Amino acid sequence: MLLRVGLRRFPTAAAALPRSLATRRRLSKMPPPPPGTEWTDTVDYLDETGEIISSAPGARPAPWYVPSDELSSLLAARLPPSTHSSELLSIFDDVLALPDPAAFPKTLNAVVSALATHGLLEPGFFCFKRLRDGGYRVLGTNTYNALLSLLLSRGLAFKAFEVLDEMATSGCALDEGTYELVVPALARAGRIDAARKMFDEMRKREGIRRASAGVYGVLVDVLAKAGRLDAAMGMYREMVAVGHRASSAVSTAVVEGLVRAGKLDAGMELWEEMRKGGLRPSFGLYTMVVEANARSGRLDVATKLFGDMEKSGFFPTPATYACLVEMHASAGQVDAAMRLYYSMSNAGTRPGLSTFTALLMMLANKRMLDLAAKILLEMKASGFPIEVTASDLLMIYIKDGSTELALRWLRFMGSAGIRTNNFIIRQLFESCMKTGLYDSARPLLETYVAGAAKVDLILYTSILAHLVRCQDEFSERAIMDILSVSKHKAHNFMCGLFTGPEQRKKPVLSFVREFFQGIDYENEESAARYFVNVLLNYLILMGQMNRARCIWKVAYENKLFAKAIVFDQHIAWSLDVRNLSVGAALVATVHTLHRFRKRMLYYGVVPRRIKLVTGPTLKMVVAQVLASLESPFEVSKVVLRAPGDSVLEWFKKPIVQQFLLNEIPSKADVLMHKLNVMFPSSAPEVRSISLPRSLGMSR
Known part of the structure; x- marks a missing residue:
């Protein structure tokens, strides 16, 4: 003293x-x-x-100097670490050099705490490791808290957890400060279960007050973002129940979690609670809630929230504008979508490609062609490519059957210098053919051919099919003109088929074989089969039976209908015409029965039965033709069948011979046949020398 x-x-x-x-x-x-x-x-x-x-x-x-824990700790506490860190480490070394360093807990705590408190991470953690490695359990709660705070502030959570584990191993008690540091750190590091366990432990400890709003906030935020919405809501309710006021960030986290998980109703309930509690939603939360309601189809709610967002002073992002415009457009609400679009433009926000596309698709579906053209030009002025979008709109009109609108849109595209592809031109051409707009179809086909596109056999056959179904002369001339525009080799074949042998300079059978030899069957087999079916329909309607039989004969030779005729030795012979057109089925029946007749009469082979497999569609057509000749074939559900002997006797009749060798008989021929049957000596055998006719089908 x-x-x-x-x-x-x-x-x-x-x-x-x-x-x-x-x-x-x-x-x-x-x-x-x-x-x-x-x-x-x-x-x-x-x-x-x-x-x-x-x-x-x-x-x-x-x-007289004797080492004292009181004196050393006091000395360590008085030294400013920022300028005397080496002296502090010297004191630490001196204490560890003593025989019993554990007798100096105050000094060791003072050194480590001073270094950690003043942000000296490396020396502080170095001292901690030396004590841990030496097996000294002398550090107190405040020292551990200082180390934990320093490590967490530097983002070294894994090192902080290492200190926490040592703290638990040494038996050091955790105080309120420790929990306040560790629980949020564990949660942010993704160790949510450990954080909740420590949080529950904190609540059960006596002498520790309720957790701070920060701890609750971190737990709620982490649980919500991890998708544990029930736990997040429970923690949020507990936070409010203990008297804490939920911050805007915490409420935002819960609402965002609910909305992202698709629980929009629960999210909106919490939103209303938050608004009633006086919390002002953030810009991000406004944006998310508006877009979520829009995407879920609650467009009225989304529009109201969008208005509240603007009144609150928040400027909507382009993504928010785009979401609202696109969702209204998808719902077909033209007025609302266009109002938002103009608001977006007036605000200086540039619409994106998806926004323009959604608007144009809506206008196309609503058949508002003029407005769609205006928006398309604005899209072009914004720097976006418009060829694909314009073609998509053209396809919408085509698929919808609005051929007139499609033609108007194509004319607009031409005036604006917008080109489309040959595929869409072909689709529009086929649509014009279906609706009978032949005057519009011809220039489309000319454009198609001029655009380096090749008219294939399928397209040519489809035009020919329209000619088969045509009923007036003017349309027939227009379709014939379109066939000539196609410049397909099949058209030259058709023209040669209907000329005489003098112009062809070869027989019709040789001419037909030459054409079919030029077909690429590897790539066009199905197209060739389609062509034969349609062509045989046309030839039958035109009364050209001989030419039709030549077509069928050559088509069968080239194995286009390889499975149509089956010879099962002496048991059964059959013809399958289920997959043929009406004309092809009739020609196939005549030609095949003629083959059966030759086998029976010339070679003496008679099968047990003969079957004509027609299916339900062609059954009555074939049956009516054969019934006029008093054929022995019986009609069942899908098959015409007769015993071989009965068919052989039938083949011997003159009218059947005429039927099989020449053409389908006329009504006069059938009448004469009946007279000869009734009065065998009254008239000689009649041979038909008339021109081929259709089977009662009016042209």
Whole structure:
């Protein structure tokens, strides 16, 4: 106590060196002080200007100096770590060099705490590791908290958890500060279960107050973002129940989690609670809620929230505008979609490609062609390519059967310099053919051919099929003109087929074989089969039975209908015409029965039965033709069948011979046949020399 009285404070740091020398001199002349509280009190009295630093080295070698935890901890607590970290580490080393470092817990805690508190991460953690590796369990809760705070502030959560594990191993008690640090850190690091476990432990500990709003907020946020919405809502309700006011960020996290999970109703309930509680939604939350309601089809709610968002001073993003415009467009709400589009443009927001596309698709479906053209030109002015979009709109009109609108849109595209592809031109051409707009179809086909597109056999056959179904002469001439525009080799074949042998310079059968040899059956087999069916229909309607039989004969030779005729030795012969057109079925029946007749009469082979497999569609057509000749074929559900012997006798009749060798008989021929049957000696056999006719089908 005398030492404290004998020393006085010096006012400035400039006198530190003289004062230090004076202090050393006094200490050297002093008698040994008692190692009790007097020396500690004296050191405690000295200020931070250098007295302790200068006097301590002089005191250590003195014979009366005895190491003291109180004195060392006081010395460590007084040293500023920012300028005297080396001295602190020196004290730490001195203590560890003592025989029993565990007897200096205050000093060790003071050094580590001072280093950690002042942000000296490396030396602080180094001291912690030395104590841990040495097996010393001397650090207290405050020291651990200081280390944890430093590590977490530097983003070293994994190191903080290492310190936490050591804290639990050493048996050090966790206080409120520890929980406040660790629970949010565990949650943010993804260790949600560990964070919740520690949070529950915190609530059960006596002497610890309720968790802070920050801890609740972090847990709610992390649980919501992790998709644990039930747990997040429970934590949120608990937070409000204990008296904390949920921040905008916390409420936003829960609402966002509910909305993202598709629980829009629950999210909107929480939204209303938040609004009633006086919380002002953030820009991000407004954006999410507006877009979520729009995408779920709640366009009225989305529009109202969008208006509230603008009134709150938030400027909607282009994505929000685009979402509203596109959803209204998808719902077909033209007025609302266009109003939002113009609002978007007036606000200086540039619509995106998806926005323009959605608007144009809506206008196309609503058949608002003029407005769609205006929007398309605005899209072009915005720098977007419009060829694909314009073609898509053209396809909408074509698929919808609005051929007139499709032609108008195509004319607009031409005036605007927008080109489309040959596929769409072909689709529009076929649509014009179906609706009888032959005058519009011809220029389309000319454009198609001029665009380096090749008219294939399928397209040519489809035009020929329209000619088969045509009923007036003017349309027939128009279709024939379109056939000539196609420039397909099948048209030259058709023209040659209907000319005489003098112009062809070869028989019709040779001419037909030559054409069919030029077909690429590997790629066009199905197209050739389609062509034969339609052509045979046309030839039958035109009364050209002989030419039709030539076509069928050559088609069968080229295996286009390889499975149509089956010879099962003496058991059964059959003809399958289920997959043929009406004309093809009739020609196939005549030609095949003629083959059967030759086998029976010339080779003496008679099968047990003969079958004509017609299916339900062609059954009555074939049956009526054969019934006029008193054929023995019986009609069942899908097959005409007769015994071979009965058919052989039938083949011997003159009218059947005429039927099979020449053509389908006329009504006069059938009448003469009946007269010859009734009165065998009254008239000679009649041969038909009339021109081929259709089977009662009016042209």
